[in-house]
Amino acid sequence: MNALLTATTAARFSKNVLYHAIELNPLPAEVYSKLNYSQILKQPELYKAIMQTGWEQMLFISPFFKLKKINDDLLKYLFTDRIDIIYFDPFAPEDQSEIWSDTIYEKMFNVLNNEGILMTYCSKSVVRKALQQAGFAVEKLQGPRGKREIVRAVK
Numbered sequence: 001m002n003a004l005l006t007a008t009t010a011a012r013f014s015k016n017v018l019y020h021a022i023e024l025n026p027l028p029a030e031v032y033s034k035l036n037y038s039q040i041l042k043q044p045e046l047y048k049a050i051m052q053t054g055w056e057q058m059l060f061i062s063p064f065f066k067l068k069k070i071n072d073d074l075l076k077y078l079f080t081d082r083i084d085i086i087y088f089d090p091f092a093p094e095d096q097s098e099i100w101s102d103t104i105y106e107k108m109f110n111v112l113n114n115e116g117i118l119m120t121y122c123s124k125s126v127v128r129k130a131l132q133q134a135g136f137a138v139e140k141l142q143g144p145r146g147k148r149e150i151v152r153a154v155k
Contacts, residue, residue, distance in 0.1 A: 001037050002087040003050050007065040008043060015064060022070045022077055026055075074099060079111040086112065088120040093127060100127060105134035112155040123149040 003019055010017040029051075038047030049061050058068045070077070074090075075098065086108055093100035100122075108118055118136065120127070121143065128138045128151060136153035143150045 001035075002089060003067065004037055004041060004043060004047050007046055007050065007062055007067075008041060010064040011062055016066075017064060018058075018066045018068075020068050020070060020081075020083075022072055022074050024071070024073045026069075026071060074104065079107075081111075082113045082116075083111050084113055084116050086116070086118040088118055088122075093122065093124065100130075102130055102134065105130055105136075109134045109136060109155055114155060116155045118153040118155075120151050120153075121147055123151045127151065 003021060006017055006019055009015075032051050038044040041047075046062065050067060053059050053061065053067055053069060055069045055071045058066055061067045088108065090096045090099040112118065118131070123140050123143075128140070131138045131151070131153045136155060138151060138153045140149045141152055
Protein backbone atom coordinates (compact mmCIF):
# COMPACT_ATOMS: atom_id res chain seq x y z
CA MET A 1 0.00 0.00 0.00
CA ASN A 2 2.75 2.48 0.90
CA ALA A 3 4.60 1.79 -2.36
CA LEU A 4 1.41 2.14 -4.39
CA LEU A 5 0.47 5.43 -2.73
CA THR A 6 4.00 6.75 -3.19
CA ALA A 7 4.14 5.74 -6.87
CA THR A 8 0.76 7.37 -7.50
CA THR A 9 1.80 10.57 -5.74
CA ALA A 10 5.17 10.67 -7.53
CA ALA A 11 3.38 10.58 -10.89
CA ARG A 12 0.85 13.22 -9.86
CA PHE A 13 3.59 15.67 -8.81
CA SER A 14 6.23 14.58 -11.37
CA LYS A 15 8.72 13.78 -8.60
CA ASN A 16 11.36 11.12 -9.01
CA VAL A 17 11.26 8.51 -6.25
CA LEU A 18 13.74 5.76 -5.53
CA TYR A 19 11.86 3.36 -3.25
CA HIS A 20 13.46 0.53 -1.26
CA ALA A 21 11.20 -2.03 0.37
CA ILE A 22 12.80 -4.33 2.94
CA GLU A 23 10.77 -7.43 3.73
CA LEU A 24 11.94 -10.62 5.42
CA ASN A 25 8.73 -12.57 4.74
CA PRO A 26 7.07 -11.30 1.55
CA LEU A 27 3.40 -12.01 1.05
CA PRO A 28 2.71 -14.80 -1.42
CA ALA A 29 0.69 -13.99 -4.55
CA GLU A 30 -2.36 -15.83 -3.23
CA VAL A 31 -2.48 -13.35 -0.33
CA TYR A 32 -1.56 -10.01 -1.95
CA SER A 33 -3.86 -10.71 -4.92
CA LYS A 34 -6.82 -10.64 -2.50
CA LEU A 35 -6.00 -7.17 -1.16
CA ASN A 36 -8.15 -4.36 -2.52
CA TYR A 37 -5.58 -1.56 -2.71
CA SER A 38 -5.55 -1.48 -6.50
CA GLN A 39 -9.35 -1.15 -6.64
CA ILE A 40 -9.46 1.58 -4.01
CA LEU A 41 -6.79 3.63 -5.81
CA LYS A 42 -7.95 2.59 -9.29
CA GLN A 43 -4.41 1.50 -10.17
CA PRO A 44 -4.58 -2.24 -10.99
CA GLU A 45 -1.67 -2.25 -13.45
CA LEU A 46 0.60 -0.22 -11.19
CA TYR A 47 -0.22 -2.47 -8.22
CA LYS A 48 0.47 -5.56 -10.31
CA ALA A 49 3.83 -4.12 -11.46
CA ILE A 50 4.85 -3.33 -7.88
CA MET A 51 3.82 -6.69 -6.49
CA GLN A 52 5.19 -8.84 -9.31
CA THR A 53 8.53 -7.06 -9.61
CA GLY A 54 11.48 -9.30 -8.83
CA TRP A 55 13.62 -9.01 -5.76
CA GLU A 56 17.14 -7.60 -5.33
CA GLN A 57 17.09 -5.48 -8.48
CA MET A 58 16.30 -1.83 -9.18
CA LEU A 59 13.45 -1.56 -11.67
CA PHE A 60 11.57 1.31 -13.30
CA ILE A 61 7.92 0.78 -12.39
CA SER A 62 6.79 4.06 -13.93
CA PRO A 63 8.52 7.20 -15.27
CA PHE A 64 8.80 8.68 -11.76
CA PHE A 65 9.06 5.56 -9.59
CA LYS A 66 11.99 3.16 -9.27
CA LEU A 67 11.61 0.21 -6.92
CA LYS A 68 14.05 -2.16 -5.30
CA LYS A 69 12.49 -4.89 -3.20
CA ILE A 70 14.98 -6.34 -0.72
CA ASN A 71 14.33 -9.75 0.83
CA ASP A 72 16.23 -9.30 4.09
CA ASP A 73 15.94 -8.88 7.83
CA LEU A 74 15.79 -5.23 8.89
CA LEU A 75 17.67 -6.20 12.05
CA LYS A 76 20.66 -7.31 9.96
CA TYR A 77 20.33 -5.12 6.87
CA LEU A 78 23.19 -2.70 6.22
CA PHE A 79 22.02 0.48 4.52
CA THR A 80 24.32 1.87 1.85
CA ASP A 81 22.26 4.94 0.92
CA ARG A 82 20.88 7.86 2.88
CA ILE A 83 17.08 7.98 3.12
CA ASP A 84 14.59 10.86 3.02
CA ILE A 85 11.53 9.04 4.37
CA ILE A 86 10.88 5.73 6.09
CA TYR A 87 7.47 4.10 6.26
CA PHE A 88 7.89 2.01 9.38
CA ASP A 89 5.05 -0.46 9.08
CA PRO A 90 5.78 -3.75 10.89
CA PHE A 91 3.19 -5.63 12.88
CA ALA A 92 2.30 -4.15 16.28
CA PRO A 93 4.97 -4.01 19.02
CA GLU A 94 3.29 -6.81 20.97
CA ASP A 95 3.42 -9.04 17.87
CA GLN A 96 6.89 -8.18 16.59
CA SER A 97 8.78 -6.75 19.56
CA GLU A 98 12.24 -7.32 18.06
CA ILE A 99 11.55 -4.72 15.36
CA TRP A 100 10.22 -2.12 17.82
CA SER A 101 13.54 -1.68 19.59
CA ASP A 102 15.95 1.10 20.49
CA THR A 103 18.52 -0.49 18.16
CA ILE A 104 16.16 -0.21 15.18
CA TYR A 105 15.10 3.35 16.05
CA GLU A 106 18.75 4.42 16.25
CA LYS A 107 19.54 2.59 12.99
CA MET A 108 16.73 4.42 11.21
CA PHE A 109 17.72 7.77 12.74
CA ASN A 110 21.30 7.29 11.54
CA VAL A 111 20.34 6.37 7.96
CA LEU A 112 17.98 9.33 7.49
CA ASN A 113 19.13 12.56 5.90
CA ASN A 114 18.81 15.69 8.05
CA GLU A 115 15.11 16.57 8.28
CA GLY A 116 14.32 13.03 7.11
CA ILE A 117 10.99 11.61 8.23
CA LEU A 118 9.89 8.33 9.75
CA MET A 119 6.15 7.61 9.55
CA THR A 120 4.41 4.87 11.49
CA TYR A 121 0.82 3.85 12.16
CA CYS A 122 1.76 2.99 15.75
CA SER A 123 1.15 5.90 18.11
CA LYS A 124 1.68 4.13 21.45
CA SER A 125 3.39 6.33 24.01
CA VAL A 126 6.19 3.81 24.54
CA VAL A 127 7.04 4.01 20.81
CA ARG A 128 6.87 7.81 20.72
CA LYS A 129 9.14 8.07 23.78
CA ALA A 130 11.65 5.61 22.32
CA LEU A 131 11.74 7.55 19.04
CA GLN A 132 12.40 10.74 21.00
CA GLN A 133 15.17 8.97 22.92
CA ALA A 134 16.77 8.03 19.57
CA GLY A 135 16.85 11.73 18.63
CA PHE A 136 13.64 12.25 16.66
CA ALA A 137 11.23 15.16 17.05
CA VAL A 138 7.93 13.29 17.34
CA GLU A 139 4.37 14.40 16.71
CA LYS A 140 1.01 12.68 16.49
CA LEU A 141 -1.09 13.35 13.40
CA GLN A 142 -4.65 12.50 12.53
CA GLY A 143 -4.69 9.06 10.97
CA PRO A 144 -6.42 7.86 7.83
CA ARG A 145 -9.90 6.39 7.95
CA GLY A 146 -9.95 3.54 10.46
CA LYS A 147 -6.85 4.76 12.30
CA ARG A 148 -7.23 7.51 14.90
CA GLU A 149 -3.60 8.65 15.01
CA ILE A 150 -0.27 8.13 13.25
CA VAL A 151 3.21 9.34 14.18
CA ARG A 152 5.65 11.49 12.27
CA ALA A 153 9.20 11.50 13.60
CA VAL A 154 11.66 13.99 12.09
CA LYS A 155 15.45 13.88 12.31
